[in-house]
Amino acid sequence: MHEVKETIFINRLPEEVHLFLMDTDNALLWQSNLVEYELLSEDYRKGSMFRGVNKVAGRKIKWEAEVAEHELGAHALMRSTEAPMPFELEYVFAAIDDGTEMTYHMTVKEFGGFFGKLADPLVVRLYQKDVRSNLEKLKDLLEA
Template sequence: MLTVEESVVVNKPRIEVWEFMTDPDNVPVYCSNIVEYELVSGGKLEVGRICRGVAKVAGRRLELTDEMVEVERGRGGKLVSEDATIPYTLSLHYEDEGDGTKVTWHQEMESLKGFFKFADPIVLKMYARDVRSNLEKVKTILEA
């Protein structure tokens, strides 16, 4: 199992951070590796909602469709993409930390399937750096 886990503390209330990050319209705003992402079915913040998009990782375009399978208002959510180029599960958790919110991004993938010319550990390290940068961007946007 390949795992990427990164966290950041955003100096804003938990519900505000949760609402921003779970809104599909905002995903391309804070995720530099997402070049397309749109809601295709369901409500924006509801279990069962489906989004389709394209991510760019290590110079490769990866098509994805994900479904929100769990959501707890202001606390977290879980997305599953079984038909993506590289299937994954993404959990986002939000918890109070001081006057702010600690956001934890936890993503798991079975394998990169030899899709990249680099070894899995190298691609995973590059992707973890993207995730960290994206979380820092959320912090910058919301704290402005």
């Protein structure tokens, strides 16, 4: 199993940060490695389906996922339903003073040879760097 976990402090309330993330129009604004993103359900809630395309290590990865858990301002868990590499993505929001400590936690069960076994650790490091940069951009957008 491979995992990427990053935490950032954002000077906004947890509900504000979470609502920003739920808005599909914002997804491409802060995620440089996200090429396409579409909510397939009417709104974002437990059971909602969405799909997208990410670019990782120069390769495009198409996926579909479902919101498995959702508690506004506290927690969201998405789980892939179709992807070359099964994944879970969790956001955790914790109120600290007048801001939010947000944790991004992605686990990928296996790459399945998509990048080649020897490249897996490099791909994880590259993705970790992308996530850190994306969270900094998210912070900048929300605090502007």
